[in-house]
Amino acid sequence: MTKPAWERFKSLYWANKELGMGLDISRMNFPESFFMEKAKMIADAVSAMQALEAGEIANPDENRMVGHYWLRAADMAPKAELKSAIVDTFANIKAFAADIRSGKIKGQGGTFQDVLHIGIGGSALGPQFIHDALGKTDKLRLHFVDNTDPDGIAKVIADIPDLSRTLCVVVSKSGGTKETRNGQLLAKKALTDAGVDYTKAFVAVTGVGSALDKTATEEGWLARFPMWDWVGGRTSLWSAVGVLPAALEGVDVDALLAGAAAMDRVTRNANAQENPALLMALMWYIAAAEGKAMVVLPYKDRLMFLSRYLQQLIMESLGKERDLDGKVVNQGLVVYGNKGSTDQHAYVQQLREGPNNFFTLFINSEEDICEGGDKSYGSFEVEDGVTSGDFLLGFLYGTRKALYDNGRQSITMSVPTVSAKSVGAMLALFERAVGFYATFTHINAYHQPGVEAGKKAAGEILKLQARVVAALSSDTKQTVEEIAKKTGSEGEEEVIFAILEHLAANGRAKTEFADNVAERRYSI
């Protein structure tokens, strides 16, 4: 890079008036000839995306179309029945949400005032991000159960003032996710203990015909909304999964979808320098090849959850062992970060001085106070002529410079404000960048084959637990090795030890401590 910074900036900067967004990749290390050198790779990625949007089977392992783009442009759906499914579902959701908010549909104890959202992964991260970025509390307060931790679930439920005025939204695409099923059962217990008929408060969002769908139908839950196999979990924000809780909270879901649709139009451009999703994907391509992580630093509190959302969207999509030909490639891009300037006081020390194993994605929200916020906090001067928002901008560009002066690269994205429209546009940009990157590296971005092994192993451990419990005796105090032998589980001693300690800690077994774990003894 011999060009002065400003000249490079001018020639690389992408901006769009309609969206009010900008993207600056000039602080990444690549020659400007790069776009020419990669012209074929870029053209192929654009073609692949066209085929995907037209309804090709873009997820071959699961023999599925990839249709989240249609959710924000139903006219693009390749079949009429898909289009009407999209249109009808959104109409139903908006009507239902309006009825809940207005009190036309009431809870047992009166107008609903809280929503307990039960889901995990793609069924939680979108709603959580939207809630953090755009959530309102004027009518309904959202609470999230996103794990199978009974302590965490109890804590969330204890924070709800009135369970008889609480809507429970249970979200699982497959309908068989154990964490969500467990959360559902514990919420049912809580409502039942409080004397509430849970079926009048429970809503299911799931694939038609799933186990969850069957339960909801048989038990006569308040409502059901569909998920489709052509929408992956990590883009399900655009389906009932994200749109229902957002609509319940009073978020402008049409603007959210319209922002995404607008970005989709922009990112269909085959000219890389006019397409921010191609620019983003190309930067990932360069950085990931050097083993660099992406540190996401939005300088806006409302966007703090973005890094967690992107961890799933990017790492679950791009973290793949094999490419489409079965060749081992171990692709992936690590994502972490919280928010600026806060993180400057946490780990920016290491970013500047430690291993140069990352690039930063700075995100700048131009408007100091977002919609619904108190403008007087934005105009208040903390020093003569200087607002606290000026400090925020100063810290962003100060840190960017301090990192760059030490050879640390960065991208800077700017959005006009944090609104339903800008959030929709931002996420659509990242989604399409994921799609382009997948074509660059010849991988399937739309499946998650590596997740099954852990689930399967967990199932085996629960079976092992049953054998261990059956092998415990009230007469004989047995060691881990004795129990392993008795249950025919030699080789599983470590897990048996963990199971026994867990049982003992929860009053379901007795134990005698010994420093040497092989000498600890367990009974019932």
Place this chain on the structure above:
Amino acid sequence: MTKPAWERFKSLYWANKELGMGLDISRMNFPESFFMEKAKMIADAVSAMQALEAGEIANPDENRMVGHYWLRAADMAPKAELKSAIVDTFANIKAFAADIRSGKIKGQGGTFQDVLHIGIGGSALGPQFIHDALGKTDKLRLHFVDNTDPDGIAKVIADIPDLSRTLCVVVSKSGGTKETRNGQLLAKKALTDAGVDYTKAFVAVTGVGSALDKTATEEGWLARFPMWDWVGGRTSLWSAVGVLPAALEGVDVDALLAGAAAMDRVTRNANAQENPALLMALMWYIAAAEGKAMVVLPYKDRLMFLSRYLQQLIMESLGKERDLDGKVVNQGLVVYGNKGSTDQHAYVQQLREGPNNFFTLFINSEEDICEGGDKSYGSFEVEDGVTSGDFLLGFLYGTRKALYDNGRQSITMSVPTVSAKSVGAMLALFERAVGFYATFTHINAYHQPGVEAGKKAAGEILKLQARVVAALSSDTKQTVEEIAKKTGSEGEEEVIFAILEHLAANGRAKTEFADNVAERRYSI
């Protein structure tokens, strides 16, 4: 590793009955001869820690002692006046917190019911982690302002029901942190706008004689508590910074300190295999040399904030360009993660299949329901004989196995429950591991020289903003380059562009959009 897993586990497993904790490093790749090979390095680290605890200048760049260990064992403080400062401060904090909680000290509108905590980095992360892990809401609800984002600050304050019953705790060791000063001024504005005499609600936690201390003294704030130069920001949890908000919330701060003190006693052991902090530091040493990050996965919702706490403690301490002799070493250990099993549905796909550039720290809390939680959620069976806590354990060990089967290493730490004592012990373990690692790699873990550059650059940007504002005219519409020239700031065009866009977005300048940024024009 030719030994069977269980044999290796038994010979490496560390456990302690008093603390109820365990540490399993058997799934990390190293030969058992490692401890012998590194005997001198280990012995030197133990000696250096002894000297540090005895009051040596362990932070030479800032000519300071490193005394956070004395905060939980005041008898160890090397001078009588240090000991009495510790003892007196804790007594004062506990008395003050008791008076606030009992209503003996009241707010203008009645008994205090909310606490607004204003601080950033080390002045926020400890209180936030303790609040998440142990916080109660029976008497006082905590809220955090930890940034200079006016929108974020407005949102936090809008969530407080009654500002006339809100205690504001302003925390800054140096007393000069701009983000905190800005938060303080905006909180003052909010209380004043609400007709509240803020001086009767404001408390300062800061170094004696700092700018904040002077303001608090001159304005006659409700209370002041001291910070000391021998306690670093990232270990200040053990001083008034962490102890005051914890005591206000009703956390057993004596148990917190006692848990840390108990771990300190254990981790003074010179035998690495009997010292979990040495084991942890040695594993970091092996992994960081291979460029591996540490993915922190506590399987307990209450511990989700731990990774953010550790990002500061570890990355700010160990992320250093130069060693104590000035040699460039670019030390550091990347830390990220949220919680299990939730993250299994986010990025564990990449952990299993993507680049092998990490190891996982699994944390297992044995007791399903922590103190104060509803036990009925723990004993509830979601399947025959199986609780949701059994699923949590199954997912932990299932994921550990799935990762290990693909060559991904891990450490597993177990704690009896999430309590003040166990949290104190856990953090003390990590702190001492940081100290040991620093000696292994011959770096200063107690300063943060890389943070200044960004702050300095930010200050320059605010000065530049003043020049830009002065150069704007209502008659002439000027380009970025014209303004750069007029203000003598050639070479700063990118930042000038960012400043102008920010001013325009907030109604402090006018702009005419052009796709080519060099053609955009600005006026006032």
